[in-house]
Amino acid sequence: MVLVLVIGDLHIPHRVHDLPLKFKKLLVPGKIQQILSTGNITDKETYDYLRTIAGDIHVVRGDYDEVGSPLPTITTPPFLSFLPFSPIHAPPPPTPTQYPSWPLSKIVTHGAIRVGVLHGHQVVPWGDVESLSIVARQMDVDVLLTGHTHRFEAFENEGKFFINPGSATGAYSGIPGTGDVIPSFVLMDIQGNVVVTYVYQLVDNEVKVEKVEFKKSYAASKVL
Amino acid sequence: MDLHEARQKWDLIFNDPLLSLTSLRQKAVATNICRTTLRSVCWKVYLTYFPSLETSTWPLILQKERQHYSNLVYKYITNPTEQMAKGGGDLSVNNPLASNDDVRCCHVSVGRGEESYGFLVGRGEPKGHMNPWQQYFADSEIRKVIRQDVERTFPDIDYFRDSRVQQRMVDILFIYCKMNQDVSYRQGMHELLAPVLLVVDQDSVELVEGATDLDPTTDVLLQTLDRAHVEHDAFSLFTQVMKSAKTWYEFNDEVFNSSRQRKQARPNVADESRMFASREPTPTEAAKLNPVVMECHRIHHEFLRTVDPQLYGHLERLGIEPQLYGIRWLRLLFGREFDMDSLLKLWDGMFAEDATLKIVDYVCLSMLFGIRDDLLQDDYSSCLGLLMHYPTAHVNPHTLIEQAVYLRDHLSQEGGVQIMRQNDVRAGRVPREHGAPPPSPSRHAGEYNHQHHPSIEAGTDNLARMTKPAAEGFAKMTKEVMKSPQVREINKAIAGVMDEVKKNVSILGENVLGRPSVDGTQSGPQKIRSEFPSGFDRLSITSTNLPPPPPLAQAPTPHSPSSRIPPPPFSDPATFHQDVARLRDVNRQMGVLVEKCVEVFEREVFGAGVSIPSPTSDAEQPVVPAPAPSPSDTVKEAALVLALVGLKHVRDVLQGKTVDFDQDIMDQIVSEAASHRRVQPQTQHQTQTQLQTQTQLQTQTQHQTQTQHQTQTQYQTQPPPEREKEREWEFVESDEVALVGTGNGGMRGGLDESILDKVERADVMEPTTTPSFQENPAPAVKESTRSTKSLPTSPSSSSSPRTPTKPPVTIDDILSDPSLASPPKSAISANKYSWILGTEEGASHRPSSNKEGLFGLRSPPPDRMAASTGNIAEGRPHIPRAHSTNTSSATNRRSSFGNHAARGDPILGIVGGSGTDILAVAGDVGHTLVRQGSGEVDPLDAANADKRRYVDEYDY
Secondary structure: OEEEEEEOOOOEOOOOOOOOHHHHHHOOOOOOOEEEEOOOOEOHHHHHHHHHHOOEEEEOOOOOOOOOOOOOOOOOOHHHOOOOOOOOOOOOOOOOOOOOOOOOEEEEEEOOEEEEEEOOOOOOOOOOHHHHHHHHHHHOOOEEEOOOOOOEEEEEEOOEEEEEEOOOOOOOOOOOOOOOOOOEEEEEEEEOOEEEEEEEEEEOOEEEEEEEEEEOOHHHHHHO | OOHHHHHHHHHHHHOOOOOOHHHHHHHHHHOOHHHHOOHHHHHHHHOOOOOOOOHHHHHHHHHHHHHHHHHHHHHHHHHHHHHHHHOOOOOOOOOOOOOOOOOOOOOOOOOOOOOOOOOOOOOOOOOOOOOHHHHHHHHHHHHHHHHHHHOOOOOOOHHHHOHHHHHHHHHHHHHHHHHOOOOOOOOOHHHHHHHHHHHHHHHOEOOOOOOOOOOHHHHHHHHHOEHHHHHHHHHHHHHHHHHHHHHHHOOOHHHHHHHHHHHHOOHHHHHHHHHOOOOOOOOOHHHHOOHHHHHHHHHHHHHHHHHOHHHHHHHHHHOOOHHHHHHHHHHOOOOOOOOHHHHHHHHHHHHHHOOOOOHHHHHHHHHHHHOHHHHHOOOHHHHHHHHHOOOOOOOOHHHHHHHHHHHHHOOOHHHHHHHHHHHHHHOOOOOOOOOOOOOOOOHHHHHHHHHOOOOOOOOOHHHHHOOOHHHHHHHHHHHHHHHOHHHHHHHHHHHHHHHHHHHHHHHHHHHHHOOOOOOOOOOOOHHHHHHHHHHHHOHHHHHHOOOOOOOOOOOOOOOOHHHOOOOOOOOOHHHHHHHHHHHHHHHHHHHHHHHHHHHHHHHHHOOHHHOOOOOOOOOOOOOOOOOOOOHHHHHHHHHHHHHHHHHHHHHHHHHOOOOOOOHHHHHHHHHHHHHHHHHOOOOOOOOHHHHHHHHHHHHHHHHHHHOOOOHHHHHHHOOOOHHHHHHHHHHHHHHHHHHHHHHOOOOOOOOOHHHHHHHHHHHHHOOOOHHHHHOOOHHHHHHHHHHHHOOOOOOOOOOOOOOOOOOOOOHHHHHOOOOOOOOOHHHHHHHHHHHHHHHHHOHHHHHHHHHOOHHHOOOOOHHHHHHOOOHHHHHOOHHHHHHHHOOOOOHHHHHHHHHHHHOOOHHHHHHHHOHHHHHHHHHHHHHHHHHHHOOOOOOOOOHHHHHHHHHHHHHO
């Protein structure tokens, strides 16, 4: 039994200053084995906070992420190459072990379940079921985690399970028609071929928990 | 294992017509039945999983036990998961991240002391509605810890690398942990489970599908060894083992209290702990909380102390705590000490002997015995290494079990010795007699001997006999004195001289007087002349050939006990001092005798007129003295013989061969010397070597007498050979043994029969002096004690202003012509008593004790030095003192004695004055004489000298 926290689109500090306090109370160390983040954590401090909850953290790069973005390489201009030292004092790049350049997508395997993680801004139309199904097939995953829409979704399509944890901070979305964003994140309990998904939503400053269960059908995967 | 093989082995067990629970248990050690047949079945019987051997009842028991385990699995593993998955109740409560208010956080340490983990354990039953997820998180923590250990169980056995096996182990341990929340899971349990699971799984049999025509036995067998229920059976056996082993894993105080109540239910242990309560070091509070530490404590401080005090003392000295190795031994049931095969054998025996595993304590003991001799010779790190990595290469587990059973039944020192001897036999050595380790050439051996002196070491026979505290203190004091190298030097020198003299005397006695030779030497009389001085040169060599002192166990016959005052009970210090004083007097008399004899020798051998060697004599070839035809020569020969006999006798007395000093011999010699004093022999035969020795010794004498306190320089300039040093040590040891015997009053050295005969004959010959001792009443004895106390201030020193009751007889009078120096008896005794009274009156004599020589030995006070004539007279005043304490007999002889002493012949100078040390010992001989006169002390060689010295220091 593995408990996997799925969280993303925090947009700290650009849109929201912090996680809701009630969520912070829930997210205590020692319970969660793994964190899969759909990106847009944006700053280093938030990433470090997540790492305190669980050390095994996998993050994909969102369109606003600063931490995991590949840094522009600053090199000495050719006309100054005769100098014995570089006249441009660039800050040292983050150490690759701590802040690796995050990938755009990632696949994590838990037993029989293959979990794909993607921020989702690459998939157009954003949050479209068909497009996500295509991506899931391409990545050959049983569970596909995406974000970007700031709206919680959890549904099964063509024998695959699609989860959008929404925005954990309730940060506003630039997508037209989103409206008020409900802060939410998802906890997956993976046991064998069963994924039990607990959805934590902050409605009226109260944590609301829902449960969605997905069972991987071997027959379905064999057909594909 | 297939069904056929299992059936064969099954039949091996159950086809025994004499089969019974007892016989099956006995076979575990005797015939190794567990190994050859179905070990799991045997264990199930041993551990009372099956209470009887009636196999028809087994299926029912099996079913019950297995159902029990299945229920537990459901209760602790399946159900909580279902609860979580079902999502019953409020999701806001029943979700993974719900708050953990209901769960108490408690820290439980897991491990072997240094490693510990803190984890959450949900305790007690959930009250009301509880989030199953909290239980899940708590359980998963425990499982994590268990799995961590299980994964590294017996890394070299492939069976335990199987992940399914590991899962089984985790489940079993987890369920045990859930059932026993007080101990939870502790590191080490997995190593108890692993062999059990291995045994059960190895014996398991696959159920045959569709087999219907099974006979009832095979049916029972199949049910018993059902492979599908390996986990169930392993759990049941593990639980049985843990029933006893659980206490070793308990930690906190409440658990300890409960276990203590349990322990008190065992009466014998309770009695033992009470018995040892006074001597046993109290464990710390932390240790009290830990039953396994207490158990180690008990094994070490009670059991080991009882069966092997020596090893106990050694480990205590090194400060090796028993829990250092004991916790591992106990908790893992020796799992880390033996390989799997031996371990299973060991467990066979332990389970068979005692399902409650109390035998484990004794197995620990027998394991300690197995490495006992190595431990005793090792230092701290080696010992610890040996204990932490127990050498099991040559250890037979069944032997350990047998020894453990023996120790359980014979928990005493004798039992321990028996085990040691058994180990010796098994190792192909000669079984030892007592607890001491066998002599080994190891480099540690000598070191060890120095550290633990046998007679002081607790548990040895000597100490066991030495029950009286006074004797104990005495022996200790004596040991300290005898450790002084100078004292040993003297003892050795005297013993060496005596040895030589003895040889020569026996030869002479044979040739001249027709006495039988004691030691059977068949050399001619010419050998005497050439051997004595050369032998004197190699004192050390001959001293190493000394016969060992007679064993204490031999009860010596007291010499004519009817004519003696019976020995007073050795109880109070007053009597003790009296005895010592008597000893001192006897010693002093012996010193007088030796002096006399030496004087005779001087006169006869190194006659004053014959100091020049014969020019015709060849230095290479010993000159054979011409037989003396003249009557005067014969007389001289007889005097020599008498002197030698006297010396020999003193030697025997000193060495403890003869129990009592014989006054008659001395009187004989004294008279003999007196007669020869008048004869004044003019001619003597002398060899080149004798002359050389004489001059050499004279030089020595001059050196020593120049400054009386420089005797130490003498020893420094002439260091004894290395061999001598070794000898010294033994010498001291034997002295102590002798002392112990003397202290007990009844113990006396063994009697040399020939010497005894001779002495008795001498008694018959001249019984006149003996009554003087018989007349010595108890008060007289007391007075003699006092007189010896104040011995340095002799009444004979005329120049001493400190003795107001000084007798009119001066030392010059005594030392002068015998005819002149014969004061009346009454005068002597009056002098003596007045002198004693003077001593009692005040401490005016005490300052003389400041003049004691080096090393606490007595040296003559300077006033007497002034009064004495020449260098040799340093110790002279002792002589009249000895006589005065000797009551009133033989006054004439005494004065002649003094005359000879006054002549200042070289050899006399050597013995009498070669350093104050030898003289003091000679004085001791006199003490011994007096003591012997009361007929109660064995004047065992030089040990008495130490007694005297000790008393002197003690009294002043």
